Amino acid sequence: MAQIFCDPGEKREDGTLLLSGENFHHIIQVLRLRRGEEFSVYFAGSTTEHRYGIERIGSEDAECRLRFSKEADVELPCYITVLQGLPKADKLETVIQKSVELGASRIVPVVCSRSIVRLDERKADSRTKRWSKIAESAAEQSRRAILPEVCLPHSVEEATELCRGAEVKLIAYELAGEQGASMDGTRQLIRGIRPGTEVCIFVGPEGGFTEDEVAVAKSAGFLPVTLGRRILRTETAAMTVLSWLVLELER
Ligand code: SAM
Numbered sequence: 001m002a003q004i005f006c007d008p009g010e011k012r013e014d015g016t017l018l019l020s021g022e023n024f025h026h027i028i029q030v031l032r033l034r035r036g037e038e039f040s041v042y043f044a045g046s047t048t049e050h051r052y053g054i055e056r057i058g059s060e061d062a063e064c065r066l067r068f069s070k071e072a073d074v075e076l077p078c079y080i081t082v083l084q085g086l087p088k089a090d091k092l093e094t095v096i097q098k099s100v101e102l103g104a105s106r107i108v109p110v111v112c113s114r115s116i117v118r119l120d121e122r123k124a125d126s127r128t129k130r131w132s133k134i135a136e137s138a139a140e141q142s143r144r145a146i147l148p149e150v151c152l153p154h155s156v157e158e159a160t161e162l163c164r165g166a167e168v169k170l171i172a173y174e175l176a177g178e179q180g181a182s183m184d185g186t187r188q189l190i191r192g193i194r195p196g197t198e199v200c201i202f203v204g205p206e207g208g209f210t211e212d213e214v215a216v217a218k219s220a221g222f223l224p225v226t227l228g229r230r231i232l233r234t235e236t237a238a239m240t241v242l243s244w245l246v247l248e249l250e251r
Helices: 021-030 089-101 121-141 156-162 183-191 211-219 234-249
Strands: 003-006 016-020 038-043 048-057 061-071 079-085 106-111 168-172 198-203 223-225
Touching: 003 021, 003 121, 016 021, 016 048, 021 048, 021 061, 079 089, 079 156, 079 234, 089 106, 089 121, 089 234, 106 121, 106 156, 156 211, 168 211, 168 234, 183 223, 183 234, 198 234, 211 223
Parallel strands: 003 038, 079 106, 079 198, 168 198, 168 223
Antiparallel strands: 016 061, 038 048, 048 061
């Protein structure tokens, strides 16, 4: 079933929906849906699926009518933020795509000391727009009921502060094992996560975290955890933890 995300302002009380712009292009010109066919719509801020049928197709818009609405039950029962140390560009796109498929609610690129990529304000803005498109496409493909947010790049201080209120804050630290952390400790933390809590996972860039960055995260309440005896690539780390959360939390 084709799926799109719309602004609540597009929802009409009479149960009709006018498809235009990028959504018209996607549904009518890319997916080539025809009159009488259906697609799902999620309006921002709601996890209710609205199924619309196409009634009239014009050259630039299409008139659709609501057929039914139902509460979607596809989201994990936690709000999950991935703080991703800014890696090389294409790797971040992989992290965003896989994090969305695995149920993340928000992805925040973090400019770490060892991040190779440096983005000026204009580039950061245009890259974030591209990253948001990747999140939207992954959310449509994986039938998410919400459109996960991709934030503008943050500093380590800003990012850890953003998540200060989360009940569970984990920093995947490649040296945690050498400093006494164990997989048992990681397992206990993951198994202790309860539905309804906010979770934050912080992953470093290819070059890893500096001790100062780990100290900043710890002062914001992050717990250093090991992800095992091997060193994972930065783009593997977040999806590893997210997979564990799916196993633990999916109903
Ligand atoms: N440059 C580091 C080194 O050689 O030790 C490796 C960094 S690793 C490629 C990138 C990030 O993935 C790390 O900063 C960490 O967040 C995460 N990571 C990878 N393997 C991990 C492990 N075994 N335990 C905890 N975190 C890990």
